[in-house]
Amino acid sequence: xxxxxxxxxxxxxxxxxxxxxxxxxxxxxxxxxxxxxxxxxxxxxxxxxxxxxxxxxxxxxxxxxxxxxxxxxxxxxxxxxxxxxxxxxxxxxxxxxxxxxxxxxxxxxxxxxxxxxxxxxxxxxxxxxxxxxxxxxxxxxxxxxxxxxxxxxxxxxxxxxxxxxxxxxxxxxxxxxxxxxxxxxxxxxxxxxxxxxxxxxxxxxxxxxxxxxxxxxxxxxxxx
Amino acid sequence: xxxxxxxxxxxxxxxxxxxxxxxxxxxxxxxxxxxxxxxxxxxxxxxxxxxxxxxxxxxxxxxxxxxxxxxxxxxxxxxxxxxxxxxxxxxxx
Numbered sequence: 436x437x438x439x440x441x442x443x444x445x446x447x448x449x450x451x452x453x454x455x456x457x458x459x460x461x462x463x464x465x466x467x468x469x470x471x472x473x474x475x476x477x478x479x480x481x482x483x484x485x486x487x488x489x490x491x492x493x494x495x496x497x498x499x500x501x502x503x504x505x506x507x508x509x510x511x512x513x514x515x516x517x518x519x520x521x522x523x524x525x526x527x528x529x530x531x532x533x534x535x536x537x538x539x540x541x542x543x544x545x546x547x548x549x550x551x552x553x554x555x556x557x558x559x560x561x562x563x564x565x566x567x568x569x570x571x572x573x574x575x576x577x578x579x580x581x582x583x584x585x586x587x588x589x590x591x592x593x594x595x596x597x598x599x600x601x602x603x604x605x606x607x608x609x610x611x612x613x614x615x616x617x618x619x620x621x622x623x624x625x626x627x628x629x630x631x632x633x634x635x636x637x638x639x640x641x642x643x644x645x646x647x648x649x650x651x652x653x654x655x656x657x658x659x
Numbered sequence: 660x661x662x663x664x665x666x667x668x669x670x671x672x673x674x675x676x677x678x679x680x681x682x683x684x685x686x687x688x689x690x691x692x693x694x695x696x697x698x699x700x701x702x703x704x705x706x707x708x709x710x711x712x713x714x715x716x717x718x719x720x721x722x723x724x725x726x727x728x729x730x731x732x733x734x735x736x737x738x739x740x741x742x743x744x745x746x747x748x749x750x751x752x
Contacts, residue, residue: 442693445693445695490681493684508691509693509695510692512689544687546686646683649687652687653687655692656693
């Protein structure tokens with residue numbers, strides 16, 4: 436089987452040489468394609484999704500954060516046969532990727548998992564997520580916009596609003612997990628963000644699990 | 660302190676010394692991030708623990724593709740052959 440080029444991230448603002456290895460122990464390289472800098476590794480076969488490989492992949496992306504102002508992590512397993520193929524793939528997305536690089540510059544991701552206190556997500560949490568408009572069309576649009584909102588999480592958003600530069604959220608309503616919220620915040624703001632969010636969770640009687648800071652995975656693709 | 664050591668210290672502070680859980684890592688690296696190619700190629704190997712917890716996080720299960728050929732051209736060829744077989748079978752009926 437021929438070698439594969441695995442992509443780790445689109446980067447900018449390089450402030451030093453690459454450090455460490457890729458998920459498979461391969462040497463990482465920074466290449467310029469279609470006007471963008473990418474970090475790649477060449478591997479003999481596609482990566483296998485083992486726990487070790489996933490952790491090493493995340494560790495490699497984290498190290499990129501230490502030497503670059505902006506990092507757009509690639510999804511694990513993003514592999515192509517040749518650099519020419521990679522260049523052709525990103526050429527059409529160049530402007531969107533540049534916008535995403537500006538968005539994540541000197542910023543990190545915090546992840547908030549919101550849980551219902553007991554049993555399933557309360558009906559009131561779900562009801563408030565579906566606001567009523569004044570016309571069927573508007574109703575439809577409002578409902579679509581709210582489909583991804585995590586019910587009951589508004590007090591959390593209010594508490595950390597001054598830190599948040601962008602947000603993504605996913606409703607889950609599976610068992611006790613009401614949903615996940617991803618916040619993009621300035622590097623260095625994580626401790627203050629955590630304190631503000633945890634105080635708000637206590638005040639709102641919500642169970643939350645906060646993790647981070649992470650590389651900005653949830654903001655790398657402009658929406659998913 | 661040399662500039663490089665200063666930079667290294669600052670780098671540690673940027674991301675901190677967080678306890679990165681496996682679930683969060685899986686959520687990040689398998690369901691987020693830029694997708695730069697038409698096909699994601701992942702081999703499945705010994706991920707029972709990860710897969711069991713994926714359902715808790717509602718991770719995209721299509722990130723894990725058991726038994727699928729990692730070569731996109733071969734997959735396309737297989738799909739084409741399967742379509743032709745179905746057409747021949749329906750023509751015989």
